[in-house]
Structures are given as C-alpha cells and as structure tokens.
Amino acid sequence: MKNERLMDVLSTVSPAYVAEAAPGNIPKRTNRGPRMIKRLLAVAAVLVLLLAATIATIGISAAEEQPLQEIPVVILKEDFDRLIAQRLDEIDAQKNTPREVKMRHMRLKSFYEFWCLEQCKSEKAYEAVLKRFPLAELSDVYAVDATASEVDKEFLLDELRSIGFTQNDLIECYERMYELVENSDVENKEEILASLPEIPERPGEE
Amino acid sequence: MDDAKIIALYEARDESAIAETQQKYGGYCRYIAERILACKQDAEECVNDAYHKVWNTIPPQKPESLASYVGMLTRQLSLNRYKENHRQKRGAGVVPLILDELQECIADKGDMPSVDDIALRDAMNAFLAKLPQRTRMVFMRRYWYADEVSTIAADYGMSESHVGVLLYRTRKKLKEHLEKEEIYV
Numbered sequence: 001m002k003n004e005r006l007m008d009v010l011s012t013v014s015p016a017y018v019a020e021a022a023p024g025n026i027p028k029r030t031n032r033g034p035r036m037i038k039r040l041l042a043v044a045a046v047l048v049l050l051l052a053a054t055i056a057t058i059g060i061s062a063a064e065e066q067p068l069q070e071i072p073v074v075i076l077k078e079d080f081d082r083l084i085a086q087r088l089d090e091i092d093a094q095k096n097t098p099r100e101v102k103m104r105h106m107r108l109k110s111f112y113e114f115w116c117l118e119q120c121k122s123e124k125a126y127e128a129v130l131k132r133f134p135l136a137e138l139s140d141v142y143a144v145d146a147t148a149s150e151v152d153k154e155f156l157l158d159e160l161r162s163i164g165f166t167q168n169d170l171i172e173c174y175e176r177m178y179e180l181v182e183n184s185d186v187e188n189k190e191e192i193l194a195s196l197p198e199i200p201e202r203p204g205e206e
Numbered sequence: 207m208d209d210a211k212i213i214a215l216y217e218a219r220d221e222s223a224i225a226e227t228q229q230k231y232g233g234y235c236r237y238i239a240e241r242i243l244a245c246k247q248d249a250e251e252c253v254n255d256a257y258h259k260v261w262n263t264i265p266p267q268k269p270e271s272l273a274s275y276v277g278m279l280t281r282q283l284s285l286n287r288y289k290e291n292h293r294q295k296r297g298a299g300v301v302p303l304i305l306d307e308l309q310e311c312i313a314d315k316g317d318m319p320s321v322d323d324i325a326l327r328d329a330m331n332a333f334l335a336k337l338p339q340r341t342r343m344v345f346m347r348r349y350w351y352a353d354e355v356s357t358i359a360a361d362y363g364m365s366e367s368h369v370g371v372l373l374y375r376t377r378k379k380l381k382e383h384l385e386k387e388e389i390y391v
Contacts, residue, residue, distance in 0.1 A: 003308040004289065009326045010350055011282045015274030017334050019347035023237055023353070026361055039375075085265070175365065182367035193371050201338065 014182045031048070071157050073197050074133045078142040081111045084108060087163045108159055109142075134192040135177060138184055167200065172201045209272040211343040216264040224257050231273055235280040240299055241352040242284040244289070252287050281350065300352050307373070308349065311380040321389050329389045333380055344369060345376050 019025075072080070088105055129143050130136050137145075144153065176195060181192045207226050215223035235256055239249035256279040269275035286303050321329075334342050344362065347353045355373070359366045386391075 002312045003305045004285075005323075006308050006311065006326075007285060007305060007349070008282065008381065009323050009330060009342065011278050012287070012327045013334060013350070015269070015278070017331075017342060017346055018274045018277060018350060019271055020339070021343040022234070022277075023338050023347070023351060023361070025343075027372060106301045109232070175368065178367045178371065179365060182365070188288060190374075193367065196371070198371075198375060 056077045068157060068165050068170055069160050069167050069200065070170070071153055071160065072142075072170055072173060074135065074141055076175050076177060076179070077142055077177060080142050081171070083165065083169055084163065087165060091163060104159070104163065108156070118188060130167075133195050134188060135181065136195060137188075137192070138186065139180060168202065171199055171202060212272060213264060213268060216261065217268075224261055225274070227257060227260060227276060231276050234273060236277060238277055238280045238341050238351060239284040242281070242288055244300070249284065249323055252283045253280055259283070300354060304349060304352055307377060310377045311384065326389060328385060329387050332387075333383045336381075336383075337376065341372060341376055344372055348373055348382070 009151065044115075050071065084105055126136075128146070133141060133143055135141055135170075177196055178193065178199070181189060181196070209228065212223055212226045220227060228360070232253070235253045236249055238244060239252045243249045243252065256276055259279050260276050279349065285301075292391075304307070332336070334345070340362065344358055344364075347358045347361075355366050355369050359369045362369070364372075
C-alpha cells in the first residue's frame, strides 16, 4: 500500500532529523528536565519577575518586549473584550483619560465584524463567516472581515500594539479557541479545528 | 564508548561491538520497536535482528551516526514484522492510525508513474528541511518514532489538540509539497 511505502521511505530520511527528534531530546520550552535545571529555571523566573517589576516602575510594560506580530483574524468575543478592557484600564490608570480610552475600545471593536448566532447582521453574512470559521457554531466570535483592506489591517495591528496587546496574548487566545473546540461535543470537530488560525511560535521558542 | 570506537570494533570483526551497541543503544532501539509493535517479545526479536544486521553491514557501511543507523534498521525491521503480523491479523499499537494519517499525504496519481524510493526520500528530506524545528520534531516523533499524540504533547509542553492540528497541517503541507514536486507514490 502507498501509505506503507511512505512509512518505509521515512526510515531513510536524513539521520540528522532522526537524531534531532529522538525521545528525550526535548525542545527548550518544556516542564520536564533534570532537577538542577528546574531549580535554575526557578531562580531565573524570580530574577525575571524582579526585572519586570523594576521595568514596570519606570512605566514600561514587560509585554511591550513581545509586541503583537499579526492581527487576530478570529477571536472569542469574551477574550477580546476582557483583554482590551484590561489593557485600557492599565492605560487609563496611567493617563487618566477615560473618554479617550472608551473611544479607542469602540474603534477597535468596530474593526471587527461582530458575529453571533442571535445578532448576526444578515443570514448571508452569517453563512459566510460560518464557512470561514465554523467556530462560530460554538461561541460568539469577532472575525476580521474577509474583504478588509491591508491598510485597515495595518491600522488595527498598530492600535492593538499601542494598547499593549502582545504576541503572547494572541497565542493564548488562539489556544483557548482550540481548547474550546477540543472539549466540545460537536460532530465536525476536525473541520472546525482546521479552520482555526495556526498558533504562532512563542517568542524565543525557535 | 564513543561511536567511532564501536564502529572500529565492527570493522575489526570484534564481536564485543554488538555488546557495546546493545549497552549504548539498546534502550533507544527497544523504544522504537515497542512503539511500532506494541509487543515486548516481538520488539526484542527485532532489536536483536537489527544488531545482527548492523554486524553484517559494517563494513562496508560506515555510518556517520551509529544511533541513527541502528535506529533506522530497527524501525525498518519492526515495520516489516508489523506487516507480517498484520497479515496474520495480529496487528496492534499505533501504526494503523499512523498509516491512516499518512494516507492523507498521498497525492492522487492519475496517470503519472510512481517515483523511486530515492526521489521520494529526497523530496521528504527537502520537505523536512523547510519545516520549523519544533514542527519537524513533532512530525518525526509521530511518523518516525510512532509516538502517541499524548506523549508528544506532554514532552513538548503542548495541548493534545495543538499537536493534532499541527500534525494535520503538516500532512496537508506534505501533500502539497509532493504534488508541487510531482512526486507520486
């Protein structure tokens, strides 16, 4: 059979790839490892926390070191609203400009088409977003309009960055979407998972 | 003992080479065989056959990495044993699932002739070279080492669904790569 042949040929791929992936050869980001390494990591984590606290006192968020690299093309509504509200509160606390903050939140939301089962603007539009992201079957989502221009997307990226939305936030939001689907009982689970955006590598992982 | 010294023992036809290989790579080879065969006894026999094959092929072979060489032989012998068992309805373990998954990577051949193993291997190497390191490692753990998704997820600190989707997308990319290169299995 063809798949058996592919499996056989895999035996002969470069030994470098075989050695690289050998069990026990774990990539850097992992919770396993010798006790000594764990201790070193714990010490390093304390140092990083101290450093982050120091940076925070001079008004620079540690999250700014890992700015957003791409806009979330689809995101759970609750995650988006929670994160944006949290970030804007931080800015509000620093700059004390609540009206401007609210305006920015509204502006950001307006860049996303808002879709949900009850409030979708039209049946046709709902079908379109459901086709792109069947996730909307399970939860309310914001999704970037398929027809959004590059200029709009760039503006959205700048706005999200300017309020401190980080690459790690994006990754966590995407991971939550995967978990939501994985833990659901829907029949078309694979189709939904395949429609979700690829989770980017965490900064410093490669 | 380092690999160069063990290989020198093989070249000198010194039978202690096999004991040294067993001592250094026995666990590694058993891991590979047991993942494929899901039977300790069959796995042990395949590993012993692999040592025998190493003895018969070095020289003239002089592998750069003894681990990869003996691992590759163990994997191939285990797959052969799996196929033999499967024909006798004794197949088990994760291999049937993996074969199903690999079926997704095979392009529809139409009237195109099948390529030889060397062209297919070269295409696989080129594909693996293009993958990000972590994706490549996950792919190899699943399709070379025949690991369970749950094991890979635990080792790499990822969720099982993340590993599943990563593998799904990599299989899709492999299919596209083979089609683009006009490699038909």
